[in-house]
Amino acid sequence: MSWNCAKTYSQKKARAFTISPPPSSIPAGEKIEHEGRPVLILLEGAAMYFSEQEMRSLFAMLAEAFADASMLIEIMPPFLIGQQKHHDSVDTQKAPFQWGVKSGKEIEKLHPSITFLKERTLYEGFRSRWGLFGLLSVIPWWNKNCNDKIACLHFAAR
Numbered sequence: 001m002s003w004n005c006a007k008t009y010s011q012k013k014a015r016a017f018t019i020s021p022p023p024s025s026i027p028a029g030e031k032i033e034h035e036g037r038p039v040l041i042l043l044e045g046a047a048m049y050f051s052e053q054e055m056r057s058l059f060a061m062l063a064e065a066f067a068d069a070s071m072l073i074e075i076m077p078p079f080l081i082g083q084q085k086h087h088d089s090v091d092t093q094k095a096p097f098q099w100g101v102k103s104g105k106e107i108e109k110l111h112p113s114i115t116f117l118k119e120r121t122l123y124e125g126f127r128s129r130w131g132l133f134g135l136l137s138v139i140p141w142w143n144k145n146c147n148d149k150i151a152c153l154h155f156a157a158r
Contacts (some may be wrong), residue, residue: 039069044150048076048097052110055099059111068157069113073107075119076100079145102144104151113156121147 038062047055062071081100101107104119121143127134136142 018121031057034066035069041066041069041071041073043071045074047073048100049095056109056110059107059114063113064157067095067113067157069155070117071153071155073104073153074122074148075104075107076148076150077102077145080148087094104149105154106155107151113158115154116150117154117155119151121149122145 006096052057062069074100076097081097103116105116108114108116121137123130123134123137123143127137130137137147
């Protein structure tokens, strides 16, 4: 049995579909029907709350369910994972940061069907808007260690 996003498990909003159940509830080996249309998976502001093993499992499930899909994922560098105590809007006891990578290229190691395409920091293109942080973002060390990034990945077709 295949999952049909448009009819059973999602709410249609223009040309975008939102899968209603959490991705972890999709049975292993199930393929999500997308009627030949391109699939873009967005994971923003969430990956850092999962362990590496949980991310590995998520990527395996996504690779199985969405062959030939693209993904945009916000990644946090390991240095910032250790600095959560300075992030005043997140309770370190209730929602600890657990996982981070310096580059989206490292995500390729988590599943063989993932290909890293490119990444950009959150400050690129908008440095003047971010004040001091935008100015710091021209320093390579800062960009590598103190700057969240959006990585573009691709899941190979089967």
